[in-house]
Amino acid sequence: MKTEEANAHLGYSDTPVLPDSGYHVHDGTRPQPKTVRFPERSAIPDDAVVLFDGTSLEGWRSRKTGGAAEWDVQEGCLCVVPGTGDIQTVKEFGDAQLHLEFRSPEKVDGKGQGRGNSGVFLMGRYEIQILDNYDNPTYADGTVGAIYGQYPPLANPIHAPGEWNGFDILWKAPVFGHGQLLSPAVVTVLLNGVVQHHGQPLQGPTRHKELAKYEPHPPLGPLVLQDHGDLVRFRNIWYRPL
Numbered sequence: 001m002k003t004e005e006a007n008a009h010l011g012y013s014d015t016p017v018l019p020d021s022g023y024h025v026h027d028g029t030r031p032q033p034k035t036v037r038f039p040e041r042s043a044i045p046d047d048a049v050v051l052f053d054g055t056s057l058e059g060w061r062s063r064k065t066g067g068a069a070e071w072d073v074q075e076g077c078l079c080v081v082p083g084t085g086d087i088q089t090v091k092e093f094g095d096a097q098l099h100l101e102f103r104s105p106e107k108v109d110g111k112g113q114g115r116g117n118s119g120v121f122l123m124g125r126y127e128i129q130i131l132d133n134y135d136n137p138t139y140a141d142g143t144v145g146a147i148y149g150q151y152p153p154l155a156n157p158i159h160a161p162g163e164w165n166g167f168d169i170l171w172k173a174p175v176f177g178h179g180q181l182l183s184p185a186v187v188t189v190l191l192n193g194v195v196q197h198h199g200q201p202l203q204g205p206t207r208h209k210e211l212a213k214y215e216p217h218p219p220l221g222p223l224v225l226q227d228h229g230d231l232v233r234f235r236n237i238w239y240r241p242l
């Protein structure tokens with residue numbers, strides 16, 4: 001007997017049928033959510049796809065050349081090497097839960113957009129801004145955690161320069177059909193455990209000094225990290241496809 005049928009006793013079959021799934025309300029045969037463990041030791045869920053484990057650039061490429069990524073691995077961190085360009089993952093994904101940690105240099109250099117600037121480009125197109133915004137104001141839609149050029153974050157919980165910050169990002173990819181946008185990308189962002197965006201639809205791929213506009217693209221894309229010329233470091237990068 002299939003597991004689903006064996007679970008029938010867990011619920012009901014004499015209740016109305018839900019419109020989208022075809023299951024009854026409280027249906028015992030509806031597939032069980034998978035069991036996931038989140039061991040405290042590694043702080044990575046056991047079904048996560050690890051993109052950077054602190055040891056190698058395997059799985060990353062230069063965005064510019066498609067060849068080897070030219071950033072450094074030092075002290076368990078993935079480090080921007082200014083001038084070498086953005087890097088991107090070989091793995092591609094759409095809807096996902098993404099986690100990554102970043103740190104700007106302890107020694108403060110520059111101001112505004114010129115201080116600890118990097119960025120997380122989901123599907124290679126949609127930037128969640130990274131910036132050392134600790135006592136460092138800039139235009140609101142360029143704040144750390146901003147959907148760059150579109151939406152400022154609801155809050156700025158950035159830690160002091162030299163301290164680690166953690167992003168948790170829930171990403172819903174845009175859907176296209178017949179060359180048209182059917183539903184926009186939607187993102188929820190937490191920085192250091194504080195909500196910065198709550199189910200925010202995006203206006204389109206990130207643009208600088210221009211309005212965003214959707215163009216159809218494949219349903220999966222790489223994670224891109226930005227070289228904006230600043231010595232930003234990353235660690236503990238993983239995602240769970242949803």
Ligand code: MG
Nearest residue numbers: 117118119130
């Ligand atoms: Mg940036």
